[in-house]
Amino acid sequence: MRNLCMTLAYDGTNYHGFQTQPAGKTVQDELEASILALTGDKPKIIASGRTDSGVHAYAQVFNFHTSSLIPADRWPLALNARLPQDIVVTRSWEVPLEFNSRHAAKRKTYRYTINANRYPDVFQRHMQFHHPAPQLNIEAMREGLQQLVGTYDFTSFASRYSQKTNHVRTLLEARIEVDTTTCRPGTADQGFIHIFLTGTGFLQHMVRIITGTLLQVGEGKRAPEDMKTILLACDRAAAGPTAVGKGLALWNVDYGELLPE
Amino acid sequence: MRNLCMTLAYDGTNYHGFQTQPAGKTVQDELEASILALTGDKPKIIASGRTDSGVHAYAQVFNFHTSSLIPADRWPLALNARLPQDIVVTRSWEVPLEFNSRHAAKRKTYRYTINANRYPDVFQRHMQFHHPAPQLNIEAMREGLQQLVGTYDFTSFASRYSQKTNHVRTLLEARIEVDTTTCRPGTADQGFIHIFLTGTGFLQHMVRIITGTLLQVGEGKRAPEDMKTILLACDRAAAGPTAVGKGLALWNVDYGELLPE
Structure with missing residues (x-):
């Protein structure tokens, strides 16, 4: 198992905020779908925090655990090819297994x-x-x-x-x-x-x-x-x-x- | 009769170009509809030139003749209230009756x-x-x-x-x-x-x-x-x-x- 951490830019106009919720499409839903399409597994995404409906991000940070062997630096292009055009992964690192984007944010x-x-x-x-x-x-x-x-x-x-x-x-x-x-x-x-x-x-x-x-x-x-x-x-x-x-x-x-x- | 000249910014993403054509919504269609709503008359719009589908404008220029007595400097706010959010009139002048935005462009x-x-x-x-x-x-x-x-x-x-x-x-x-x-x-x-x-x-x-x-x-x-x-x-x-x-x-x-x- 590996822990991957990424930065993400999104135009929040067409989303009901970052975090998955009962009604409406969210950025997290799109991220999960693209990672599922790439790896075959639905990831558990941990973000630095949620953003509200219509709110944007220049550099949201999230991480998830995966058994995929794709090198960290290949992930942005691979995910961007599957994400809608209003969401773009801009960086990617492998981080220690215990790293948590929400708790570690200073x-x-x-x-x-x-x-x-x-x-x-x-x-x-x-x-x-x-x-x-x-x-x-x-x-x-x-x-x-x-x-x-x-x-x-x-x-x-x-x-x-x-x-x-x-x-x-x-x-x-x-x-x-x-x-x-x-x-x-x-x-x-x-x-x-x-x-x-x-x-x-x-x-x-x-x-x-x-x-x-x-x-x-x-x-x-x-x-x-x-x-x-x-x-x-x-x-x-x-x-x-x-x-x-x-x-x-x-x-x-x-x-x-x-x-x- | 008066001749009004205006500058116009638009995000062309959702339009089939500036000029009215048989298929698809154009910037000119929206402009005409908003002027019609304001004055009761459908204007004959003359622009500096056309732009293609998806192409934008920071400062397109157009003019039209009208019998409306609304002062020139009131037009941008009045039209913007009726235009979709991806089209904004930014300036307005009264010009000589013979002024033509296409022919006069240097x-x-x-x-x-x-x-x-x-x-x-x-x-x-x-x-x-x-x-x-x-x-x-x-x-x-x-x-x-x-x-x-x-x-x-x-x-x-x-x-x-x-x-x-x-x-x-x-x-x-x-x-x-x-x-x-x-x-x-x-x-x-x-x-x-x-x-x-x-x-x-x-x-x-x-x-x-x-x-x-x-x-x-x-x-x-x-x-x-x-x-x-x-x-x-x-x-x-x-x-x-x-x-x-x-x-x-x-x-x-x-x-x-x-x-x-």
Whole structure:
């Protein structure tokens, strides 16, 4: 038996999230079907975590045990030939038998993208939340976001349906990058706003609720320091709305020295 | 009566090209339907030119006459609310009654994109031709492309089904830009190769046949100077294959001083 670990990019538009569930096609279903077609065995896939319906991944990580003798570096091409075009395996390693993609993950980074130009970008429409108006105060958003860095109970920024008993998480890094190359000169266009959040773990809808609340800060409906008040309230009702799933992508999962860069 | 001119971006993936035709949905059909819904009149749309099935546009230009009194700057939002999400009107002007988007176009620029990394980009898959191997000699491609700049009979690089009687066109500028930020370090990835061609006019499939032939130069199957020999042969059979439509986009149409930048 061998343990294979792979990175995976997917356009989540047409999937009911990563993890297999009773209703609807998922990324995991497609992965299992392609591995079954290649090896004759249905694998038990362990991923770094699930992603919601419509959410994307630049580098999801998963592993599974197999008796197949196909060398690790041949797997991406072999699986990609069997996967639909919106799912692509991009790397592959053989890892120690006990390696588990979920438990071994040290840090995860998510990216949320807001298109703050007047018109939607037709080629990125499935990967952005379009917010053409009112103008956003990006410095206020940056200031608000910094209030959340640290170790806190993130209940205010978690789905009411979260099944975790412990909502304490550590947000290690939070930053906003603005791509203004997409602005048309002479307009009120603000470009593409990318919110990057890195943490040891995330609660259900956490990035999306943080984003939805931060947009209220950007619109001037809340002050930057309100982010801390909301956080300390430990009450989902204190925060803003959940931003739409399509703007979110799992950007990176860091395993330290367990996996090569 | 007024004459309105607009720029338009579209993801051509789900359309049988720009121009209305007997079989299949086109971008023009959608535009006409949305203008009809807004004004009650079916417009006669004149575009800078047609694009083929699956080909995209960053800035197609079209105009039509209307008796509607809606101010020019209100049209993009009004039409976008009625258009499908893969078509977006991005600018609008009132122009002199005699302005014609096709006849007034001075220069057009097309972009063809090749993904020369090992794996496809899942988010750009509808907008790139994936060419993972063999390695491309990009300098040879640049040299080959320069052979075509000037005024020539481009019959070798036109569809056999071209209905134009005169195949003389002027290629004003041709360049290759390589985006290596998408390469994974330590691999044979070559990045995204963008071929930009600017000319006074283009023949059917011209950019795609030039690209298909240039790829043979990049693969070492032909020498850069063969591009000139092929050009002078005035024979479609002398050139290489037609590159797939999805890698192509109408990038810009220049009207000089007739339309503001």
